[in-house]
Amino acid sequence: MSHLEVVEICAGAGGQAYGLHRAGFHHALAVELDAQAAATLEANSNWRVAVGDVADPAVWDPSEYKGIALLAGGVPCPPFSMAGKQLGSADERDLFAWAVEQVGILKPRALMLENVRGLAAPRFAAYRQHVLDRLAEFGYVGDWRLLTSADFGLPQLRPRFVLVAMKPKDAAYFRWPEPMARRLTVGEALGDLMAENGWPHAREWAAFANGIAPTLVGGSKKHGGADLGPTRAKLAWSKLGVDAKGIAEEAPGPDAPHFSLRAPRLTIPMVARLQGWGSDSGWIFTGRKTSQYRQIGNAFPPPVAEAVGRAIKSALLHEGTPHQVPELVSDLHDPIYRELSRAADFVSLERLVAAMTVGTESLVQRQLAVLARDFELEELQTANGPMYRLGDFKGFTGESSHPRNEYIAQHRNRVS
Incomplete structure (x- = not known):
C-alpha cells in the first residue's frame, strides 16, 4: 500500500496525473487520444x-x-457542458458510462472521474442515478461533489463535478x-510573471487584479482557439486588467503602456500557473501555442x-476514524428513474x-421526457391511464456495434 498505482484514462496533458502524483500515486498507465497531449505526458514522465x-x-x-x-480520468466534457447542447449519451464523445463499466473489469480499489458542472444539472439526474x-x-x-x-x-472559479467510488470497507474512511x-x-x-520582462506597472497591475478569474476555457478541436473564453468571460477578465482576446508570446516589456491604456494578455506560463502548475512543477507543454493553451x-x-x-x-x-456507510447508493438523484429501473x-x-x-402528473411527464433522451422508454396506454417501462441505456458502454465507434473512426481528428 506504500506504492499505490493508478490507471488514468483521457489523461490530457497531465493535470490530474500531476496532482495524483503529488498525492502519492504512481501511474501504471495513462491513455490519451490526442497525440500532442500524449507527447506532453511523455515529455514529463x-x-x-x-x-x-x-x-x-x-x-x-x-x-x-x-x-x-x-482508476481515474477526466472523460470528455462537451456532452454535459452548459455551453453546448447537453446531448449527454447522444454525444459521440460521451465516455462517462463507458468508464463506469470498466470498474467491473478492473475492479479497482477506488474510482475517480471528473467533469464539468453541467453534469450536476437536473437534465442529467437519471444519468447520475444510472451511474x-x-x-x-x-x-x-459512489458519491458526487461539486x-x-x-x-x-x-x-479562478473552475467548478468541477467529481465522482469518487469505493468498496464500503474503504468508503467508510473517505x-x-x-x-x-x-x-x-x-x-x-501572476505578479512575478507579469514583471519578468521589466514592465514598470506590474506591481500596480497585481494590486488591481485582486479578484478570482472566470473559468479558463480550453475549447475543442470543433470550436475554440487561444483566447480566454466567451464574451461574458472576456468582460470579467477586463475587470482584472487582462485582455482575453488572445495569448501573448511574452510578458509586457519596459516600454509597454499602463494597463488602463492597453491591458496585457496572458502568456502560456501564466495560463499554466492559473490552472495550478506552480513555478516548481517544471512541466513542459509540447506543440504550438494554440495546442498548448488547449491542453x-x-x-x-x-x-x-x-x-x-x-x-x-x-x-x-x-x-x-471510520464513519457509517448506510447503503451502497449514497444519494438519490432521480426517483422516477429509480422506480422504473427497479x-x-x-x-x-x-x-x-x-x-x-x-x-404532479405534469411534472412527472416532463421528467419522463428528459429521461427518454438517455434511455429507451416504452409507453402503454391502458383504461386506467398511461404506463411506462424503462428500456436500455442509449449511451456507449463498450458495444462494438454502437454508432459511436464508427463516428470516432471517421472523425478522430475532430474529436477532443
Missing part, C-alpha cells in the same frame, strides 16, 4: 502512455490492470477535502486532483407521481 481511443481494445487491455488501486446504481451493482459506494477550484489554491481558508487572487498568482485550459487543475487524491489515499490506508414491468403514472413524494 517515464509512465507508460497509450495513444489512441481509450475504448479501442487495440490501444490497451483493461483486464491487464485488474486490482489497480485507482450510482451501476456502481452499486459492482459493489461500490468542487470549486478557487477553494484549493487556484485564482472524506471530501476541505476548502482552504483563503483564496488566492490573480494578481498574487492547459482543458486540464483538471493539479491542486484539486491532489486534494481529492490525498483523500482517496487516506481512505485506502484506512487513516482516521420494476419488472410497466409502471403506472400514479405510482410515479407517488415516487416523487411532492409531484
Whole structure:
C-alpha cells in the first residue's frame, strides 16, 4: 500500500496525473487520444502512455490492470457542458458510462472521474442515478461533489463535478477535502510573471487584479482557439486588467503602456500557473501555442486532483476514524428513474407521481421526457391511464456495434 498505482484514462496533458502524483500515486498507465497531449505526458514522465481511443481494445487491455488501486480520468466534457447542447449519451464523445463499466473489469480499489458542472444539472439526474446504481451493482459506494477550484489554491472559479467510488470497507474512511481558508487572487498568482520582462506597472497591475478569474476555457478541436473564453468571460477578465482576446508570446516589456491604456494578455506560463502548475512543477507543454493553451485550459487543475487524491489515499490506508456507510447508493438523484429501473414491468403514472413524494402528473411527464433522451422508454396506454417501462441505456458502454465507434473512426481528428 506504500506504492499505490493508478490507471488514468483521457489523461490530457497531465493535470490530474500531476496532482495524483503529488498525492502519492504512481501511474501504471495513462491513455490519451490526442497525440500532442500524449507527447506532453511523455515529455514529463517515464509512465507508460497509450495513444489512441481509450475504448479501442487495440490501444490497451483493461483486464491487464485488474486490482489497480485507482482508476481515474477526466472523460470528455462537451456532452454535459452548459455551453453546448447537453446531448449527454447522444454525444459521440460521451465516455462517462463507458468508464463506469470498466470498474467491473478492473475492479479497482477506488474510482475517480471528473467533469464539468453541467453534469450536476437536473437534465442529467437519471444519468447520475444510472451511474450510482451501476456502481452499486459492482459493489461500490459512489458519491458526487461539486468542487470549486478557487477553494484549493487556484485564482479562478473552475467548478468541477467529481465522482469518487469505493468498496464500503474503504468508503467508510473517505472524506471530501476541505476548502482552504483563503483564496488566492490573480494578481498574487501572476505578479512575478507579469514583471519578468521589466514592465514598470506590474506591481500596480497585481494590486488591481485582486479578484478570482472566470473559468479558463480550453475549447475543442470543433470550436475554440487561444483566447480566454466567451464574451461574458472576456468582460470579467477586463475587470482584472487582462485582455482575453488572445495569448501573448511574452510578458509586457519596459516600454509597454499602463494597463488602463492597453491591458496585457496572458502568456502560456501564466495560463499554466492559473490552472495550478506552480513555478516548481517544471512541466513542459509540447506543440504550438494554440495546442498548448488547449491542453492547459482543458486540464483538471493539479491542486484539486491532489486534494481529492490525498483523500482517496487516506481512505485506502484506512487513516482516521471510520464513519457509517448506510447503503451502497449514497444519494438519490432521480426517483422516477429509480422506480422504473427497479420494476419488472410497466409502471403506472400514479405510482410515479407517488415516487416523487411532492409531484404532479405534469411534472412527472416532463421528467419522463428528459429521461427518454438517455434511455429507451416504452409507453402503454391502458383504461386506467398511461404506463411506462424503462428500456436500455442509449449511451456507449463498450458495444462494438454502437454508432459511436464508427463516428470516432471517421472523425478522430475532430474529436477532443
